[in-house]
Amino acid sequence: MAYDPLDAQSDPFRPPAVATLVACLHCRQVYESYEIEWRIETNADDKPHGFWCCPHENCGGQGFGFDILPIDPEYRDERGGWMRSDDDEEGDYDDSAEPNGEAAPPVEKTDEANDDLP
Numbered sequence: 032m033a034y035d036p037l038d039a040q041s042d043p044f045r046p047p048a049v050a051t052l053v054a055c056l057h058c059r060q061v062y063e064s065y066e067i068e069w070r071i072e073t074n075a076d077d078k079p080h081g082f083w084c085c086p087h088e089n090c091g092g093q094g095f096g097f098d099i100l101p102i103d104p105e106y107r108d109e110r111g112g113w114m115r116s117d118d119d120e121e122g123d124y125d126d127s128a129e130p131n132g133e134a135a136p137p138v139e140k141t142d143e144a145n146d147d148l149p
């Protein structure tokens with residue numbers, strides 16, 4: 032099946048079938064994912080292309096899972112998958128492992144560490 036840039040339901044950034052609360056990275060508004068709007072715009076090649084857009088006027092946020100993210104950190108979509116948060120920071124390697132192969136000592140978990148949690 033060819034990718035159709037005008038087919039809202041084949042867009043990889045379509046909102047989920049089951050609505051969830053989302054936050055827009057651009058305007059910082061929080062709303063239900065069903066409010067995300069499908070808009071047809073013209074891309075750089077002068078071809079129409081649909082985008083799932085933040086419903087707020089003058090906001091350039093586009094794409095569920097791209098600019099518009101679920102506020103629930105445990106969110107999983109209906110397909111059972113979701114972006115892994117560790118993909119967000121490319122190049123930010125785990126520096127707990129020493130380059131010479133020696134593992135860093137394990138971080139001790141104390142009760143104090145829990146104080147920062149809600």
Ligand SMILES: [Zn+2]
Nearest residue numbers: 055058085090
């Ligand atoms: Zn927005």
